[in-house]
Amino acid sequence: MDMQPTVPALQLSGVAISFGGIKALDGISLDVNPKEIYAIIGPNGAGKTTAFNIIGGVYQAKAGRIFFNGADITRLQPHAIARLGMGRTFQNLELFSRMTVKENLMAAKHIHTRTRFWSEIVGTRGVRSEEEQAAEDVQNIMSFLDIEKYADASVEDLGFPVQKRIELGRALALRPSLILLDEPAAGLNFVETRDLSETIMAIRNDLGLTVLLIEHDMSMVMSISDRITVLDHGEVIACGAPEEVQANPKVIEAYLGKRRSYAET
């Protein structure tokens, strides 16, 4: 019956939400294909982060449906969505600040371990071997992101760019099929942003993940994204390949027009 060759990794149809009578999102729809790098852009207050929070289950949509690998996740809670294989980072870092780097990543291994409370109390061999497996995977991720040297440091003591990589690592430790990145380049300098672009490409090419990102850094968005959706005032005003979006007069008016000088610096 299924006529489509592939199920979209993520599909939003007519998603809407309002806060105190103000429409934050007014019926947005988009399809993200598997292994695509997909960007959502738009001026401040366009509703980008709200969209992430709805996808991740932090907010509940007032209308519309959300499908993740074909499964309806509209009404699921954040932890249930994470279990289905969706990882995310946050606009303002949300690390577990009083834990070490390794523990932060290990916390994301929660869903991959299934020891019982009772065996944890006793500290059985099963618990230890599971811990070791999880630790090994965390080790791999830390070396992928080049943060092994901070493994036992408390995240509070580390610099902002490193913290951003830790948060990315924590999301990867979930072993998700889709990862949501909320302004990954914000606060990074030119070199760090270039490294980040490479990392995101590697996450897609080597690890085979689908990437959905919100970003203000236009040069980065244009260079790594396969497709872009532009939001303004809670509505989709354009969608397509980077060149198409860049040429779209509505986009230029709503966003690039006002921001050109900023975006080019």
Next chain:
Amino acid sequence: MFVELFIDGLSVGSIYALVSVGLVLVFQSTRALNFSHGDFMMISTFVAYALVVQFGVPFLFAIPVVLGFSALLGVVVERFVIRRLMSGSMPAIIMATLGIGYMLQGTASTIWTDDIFAFPRLFPGRFVNIAGVRVTPQSIGVVVTTILVMATLHLFLTRTKLGTGFRALTQNRTAAALMGVPITRMYALAWAIGGVLAAIAGVLLAPTLFLSTGMSEITFTAIMCAIIGGFGKIYGAIIGGYLVGIFSSILPLYIPSDLQAIIPFVLLMVVLFIRPTGILGVKTIKKV
């Protein structure tokens, strides 16, 4: 009987409202839930007792001294304990205010012991009969005083520059600071007003409930009143205070009196079950 208990309830509710409003003012400004608020009340009342009963100072002169004392106490606690912890975690502030409570308790029992003392009435006299209902001048005095105090507070918050600044602070601390509201002075002011309200409540309550170090237990009831009304709302705290006062006075007609102590709590759970934010509360959305 019912009407008499209702008036009793209004009187008790007035006390709860005074204590609750003080708690909420303090919370609004410094984000600290003051678990020692009842101890402020208790120790101020002891100071009033010392002045009036032990040193024979007339009430009229004693009261300004007591209010000044409680305001000063609030300012000192804010300045030397709370301000250093304001950026810290919620448990730290709760523990610190619990600690202040312990200290005030200990101070009071050192000076006055843990005994029970009779406290003179501010509104003396026996029952008066109004349309067949017997009321004491004390309960009428308590209710009227509370209304006057609340009206003054309302006028202060809405009509004066200082009050407007305070309201701005409670809505958006950063914006208020940028607009030139003297933030730190506002913190001190809130704690001073909180202290004064607690002292008034104590002087009004002590004649009917006796004076003892155990008085400070009112903190927990007052917090429940504040939550019932919608935490962080001044008018909510007033509503919550009167609701709890009235229910705790009337319900013992119908239930065993042993269970009276848990009425505020049962009321709290019922309200939260129906309206998780309390009566006037609004839902806050956490941003990530």
Next chain:
Amino acid sequence: MYRERERRVWTGKLWWLAGVAVAFVFPLILSQYYLFVLANIIIMAIVAQGLNTMIGWGAVFSFGQPGFMAFGAYFGAILARELPFLPFPIVIILTAIASALLGLLIGYPCLRLRGFFLAMATFGFSSSIFVLINFLRSLTGGNEGMYAPPPAIGGISFANTTNIFFIVFLIGLLIQFGVSNINRSRTGRAWRAIRDGEIPAASMGINIAKEKIKLFILGSVLAGVGGVLYSYLIGYLQSDFFSIMGLSFFLILVSGGIGTVWGPIIGSFIFMMIPQVFGGMFSQSMNLVYGVILIGFVSLAPGGVYQILGKLQSVVRRGV
């Protein structure tokens, strides 16, 4: 690598066994009075450990410990009085189960609330337990209190302080072993993640509601077990014993080191030693002393004595 890790695990277990051996040393060197004080310290530490897991790891701020402790004490004592043939380990286990059920019953509605709301709801339930104890006079003796049977197996009673000390010590050690294992495992990590941020924790697949209820039940069980042990030690129960403990557990946590496995034990020791040191001179002013200590720790050493010891250790190491 693997060998090394296994060896560490075994030396770890040996330390715990050494702890058991220590239990037999105390009665040789301490008088009955100090055995009693030490047992009391361990009991307070057990209940405080329950609060520690809730506040220190999971950001579940509860005022319910005294109520749960009273519940455990009365439940265990009434059970042993009505069914005297039950061996005391069974009584303790049944009390733990009952406390867990009570924790589930109270935690389920309360844990929908957060922060102050949660704190007040737990406080309310705790005070309701005291009110109920005084209300159910036929069962509990009301205000006059009730006699609590000593631990017994098949008619043989272990009423003297030394025996009770052994029981308390071994159970305390067992609990400490279990709690430190949980702390290092997946569940402990999930709890600390929730403490540091609920939204990110949920976004990492941690079921907040489920983990918080586990946390709350663990806290209740530790309070309940502490309660039974307390009834053995004191031999007599009155609800006032527990209702005045209200804030003691916060003092224990703050002075010992909140969120650390050994903090509650250190804190409990400090808390019980305060009256021993200051009792004579300042007996009227105990609360003043407690208050000064509480504020002192919160504002000057928020990590408690545990943190201070850690700093001293690193200073000494650097010096060597």
